[in-house]
Amino acid sequence: MSGRSYGHTAPMPQVPAASVPDPPRDRKWWPLPRRTGSGRWLRAFGLTGVVLIGAWLGLLVVGSVRTPVGPMDTTMALRPSLSGGTKVNVSPLGALTLESHVAPVRLDVDVDQLDPGRAQALVDHPERLSGLQDEVARDVERGTLDLAVRSCVAVVTGATALGLAVYRRPRPALAAGGLALALLAASGVSAWATWNPKSVLEPKFSGLLSSAPSVVGNARSIVTDFDVYQQELARLVTNVTKLYDVASTLPAYQPDPSTIRVLHVSDIHLNPAAWKIIGSLVDQYKVDVIVDSGDTMDHGTSAENGFLDPVKDLGVPYVWVRGNHDSRATQRYLAGIKNAHVLDEGRAETIAGVRFAGTGDPQFTPDRSQATGGDAAERLAGARLASALRDQKAKGTPVDIAVAHEPVAAAETDGTVPLVLCGHLHTQGTKILPLGTRLRREGSTGGSGLRAVEGQYPAPIEASVLYLDRDTRQLQAWDAIKLGGLGRTTAEVSRHLVQH
Numbered sequence: 001m002s003g004r005s006y007g008h009t010a011p012m013p014q015v016p017a018a019s020v021p022d023p024p025r026d027r028k029w030w031p032l033p034r035r036t037g038s039g040r041w042l043r044a045f046g047l048t049g050v051v052l053i054g055a056w057l058g059l060l061v062v063g064s065v066r067t068p069v070g071p072m073d074t075t076m077a078l079r080p081s082l083s084g085g086t087k088v089n090v091s092p093l094g095a096l097t098l099e100s101h102v103a104p105v106r107l108d109v110d111v112d113q114l115d116p117g118r119a120q121a122l123v124d125h126p127e128r129l130s131g132l133q134d135e136v137a138r139d140v141e142r143g144t145l146d147l148a149v150r151s152c153v154a155v156v157t158g159a160t161a162l163g164l165a166v167y168r169r170p171r172p173a174l175a176a177g178g179l180a181l182a183l184l185a186a187s188g189v190s191a192w193a194t195w196n197p198k199s200v201l202e203p204k205f206s207g208l209l210s211s212a213p214s215v216v217g218n219a220r221s222i223v224t225d226f227d228v229y230q231q232e233l234a235r236l237v238t239n240v241t242k243l244y245d246v247a248s249t250l251p252a253y254q255p256d257p258s259t260i261r262v263l264h265v266s267d268i269h270l271n272p273a274a275w276k277i278i279g280s281l282v283d284q285y286k287v288d289v290i291v292d293s294g295d296t297m298d299h300g301t302s303a304e305n306g307f308l309d310p311v312k313d314l315g316v317p318y319v320w321v322r323g324n325h326d327s328r329a330t331q332r333y334l335a336g337i338k339n340a341h342v343l344d345e346g347r348a349e350t351i352a353g354v355r356f357a358g359t360g361d362p363q364f365t366p367d368r369s370q371a372t373g374g375d376a377a378e379r380l381a382g383a384r385l386a387s388a389l390r391d392q393k394a395k396g397t398p399v400d401i402a403v404a405h406e407p408v409a410a411a412e413t414d415g416t417v418p419l420v421l422c423g424h425l426h427t428q429g430t431k432i433l434p435l436g437t438r439l440r441r442e443g444s445t446g447g448s449g450l451r452a453v454e455g456q457y458p459a460p461i462e463a464s465v466l467y468l469d470r471d472t473r474q475l476q477a478w479d480a481i482k483l484g485g486l487g488r489t490t491a492e493v494s495r496h497l498v499q500h
Contacts, residue, residue: 047176050166051159055180056080058158063151066112067143073112076147081106084191097204101191105184107144148188155180204494259476260353260468261285262401264442266293266423269325271446275310277461278445281481285465287316289352293423293442294323294405297330299366305333312337317351319343322360323405323424331360346388348399354473357392357417358403359385375408382412389416400473410439419475428462428480430496438475438498440464443482474498 064077084103088096089110100107156177163176263281268274281287297304311318311334318340322331335342341351343358350356362381363373385404392399393416402420404410410422415435426444433439443462461483467476475498482492 046166047163047172047179050163051176051179051183054159054162054176055155055183056158057162058154058156058180059151061154061158063147063154065143065146065150067139067146069109069139069143074143075110075112076143077108077110078105078147078151079108080104084194099202100196102194103187103191105187105191107147152181152184155184198497202495202497204492256470258470260289260470260473261287262352262354262466262468263287263290264293264421264440264464264466265290265445266405266442267295267323267426267444268292268446269295269444270298270304270307271461272307274446274461275314277463277483279310279314281463281465282314282316285479287465289317289319289354290314291356291401291403291421292318292320293403293421294321294361295325295423296320296323296334297326297366300325300327300330300364302329302333305330308334308337311340314339317341319349319351319356319358319403321358321403321405324361324363324365326360327364327366343403346385346391348388348392348397353470354468355392355397355400356403357385357389357399357401359388359409361405361409378406378408379412381406382409385409386413386416389413400468407439407441410441413437414439418473426459428464428482440466440478447483 059078059080064075066073066075068074081104084101084106086098086100086107086109088098089108159180160173160177163173164170167173263278263285265274265278278290282290296308308330316339318337320334320340321343322328331342331344334340341349341356343349343356344360346357346359348355348357359381362377382404385402389399389402399417400419402410402413402417404413404420404422406424407422410420411433413420414433414437417437419438419440421440421442423442423444425441427441428443429441431439442464444459445461445463447459447461463481465479465481467478468474469476477495477497480494480496482494
């Protein structure tokens, strides 16, 4: 037999494993480039842009609701905003702005029209007016809830749709919708955390008298037809005030019929339009007494004295202190007018139930050629006024309101009187002094007079109505009134409450 073996076979040759490629485990055969940090930031910014633009478009297209509020048909909507708040538009008459919350969204309420049927029902059944406030509150609550649901749907739909159009894949589109919903939820939390229900107590009303420009004309016709311009400004105040009375039916501070109303004016500077505006405010607000904190004149010459004659036709007491543009001759002339009450050197007088004391400006500077004593003279005059106030308190006849022209002099009365009024700077302002006295500074009721057009825009015409408690003579609230200056017809009324 040969030596063959039948139990074994020759081994097969081995192929190196490295030479056989592994089967692909992923669809992407070729390796992707590594994602850099800058690429991730760009994608994040892109997604953020898609979310914001999509959410805004969603709110703009479908994010509003029409809802009845009392006898009115309204449209409510959320709009992007840097400061938040609530804006009630009463087109074309104006708008009511409330600082209700701080969030990147603002609540807009457009009053579309007054429903004739519901309005007539209130006329036919006036007893329903007593429950109108509760009805309005329920309507607003229901409309706001509907708006919240619709806004959620709007931002998610808008952001998702835009994400799908940009990325063309469902996953980033859904991510955009989710981020938009999270952004709206965060805005809602911010609004809830900063919600200020008292904002409705301090509304700001702005309006435009649409017929005034066509009646008044351009700057040249204002000069030639100044009487017409005065009448239009006065009518503007009347219309704005009437509309503000309507707006004040919101749960706001309502002056009691026995409340003392003090009209504070200042720095008229020979503007004849001021008298018609003051007269209109006296009538509309049922003013009890006017306080003028000086600079009624411009140069204080005797030739200007006739400008003061309309004071006697205002129908209410006129309390006045001398400003640095008012001369002693001006003071003597005004003292001869029956309803005028001139205060100087700390003189005190009770007028319309309120005890006033004041002092004239120690400096007469109608132009810059006059040498002045500066702030030192003002502080000395203020110190003398403060001394007179302390004397009045010691005698049992404490003063309720002190009046000076210059804020430096007025500040010297701190701690001797609850309220001190001043002017001079042609801007409105208020602050609590260190010892508790409230200093209220009035703007120019004459729109800075002949200086009205020195700046880029005409100086505004400003005045304030102060509401005092008749029993305590304490300030309760005030309305700050601001009208556009020469040739302008804008108006704004802001209500401010005093926190006791």
